[in-house]
Amino acid sequence: MNLNNQPTVEQLAHLIAQQRDTVDCHILWVCEDGDVHIDRLADHPGESEFEQTRPNMRARLKMYRRGQGYLGKKAAADTEYVGRVLQTLEGVWGEVKEVKVVDRYC
Numbered sequence: 001m002n003l004n005n006q007p008t009v010e011q012l013a014h015l016i017a018q019q020r021d022t023v024d025c026h027i028l029w030v031c032e033d034g035d036v037h038i039d040r041l042a043d044h045p046g047e048s049e050f051e052q053t054r055p056n057m058r059a060r061l062k063m064y065r066r067g068q069g070y071l072g073k074k075a076a077a078d079t080e081y082v083g084r085v086l087q088t089l090e091g092v093w094g095e096v097k098e099v100k101v102v103d104r105y106c
Contacts, residue, residue, distance in 0.1 A: 003093040004034040009079055012036070012086045017076035022067055028085070029060035030093060038071065059096045061088065 001011040015038055019026055024040040027050055031037065041050055047063055064070040075081060 001036045002034045003030060003036060003089060007036070007086060007090075009082050009086055012089075013076040013079070013082045016071050016082060016085075017073045019071035021064070021069060021072040021075065025066045026064045026071055027060055028064065028089075029054065029057050030089065031056045032058050034093065036089065059089075059092045061085070061092075 001007045001015055015036060019038055019040075024042045026038050026040055027047065028036065028038045031054075033056075039050070041047075041063065047060075051057060051060070069075055
């Protein structure tokens, strides 16, 4: 999913559904090209260490803590929630194309 190509709620829901909320903490982030990623934090002790391994990161949301219900098939089925996340991403992307990181909850 790319924020420059008019992303849809369905595309973001697909990304969210692919993750397992009960296994690890995750970070949803956007690279300099506008591609949206969701990565596990299993190999990183914290958010700042995660950022150091992603030099092309331009924006990210706050960490999704394990077991909180923000990711997975059930979360992806909540179109209102997914729509809020997409709206937040699009708003942040419009602000930060040249900024390293912006933390936001949605």
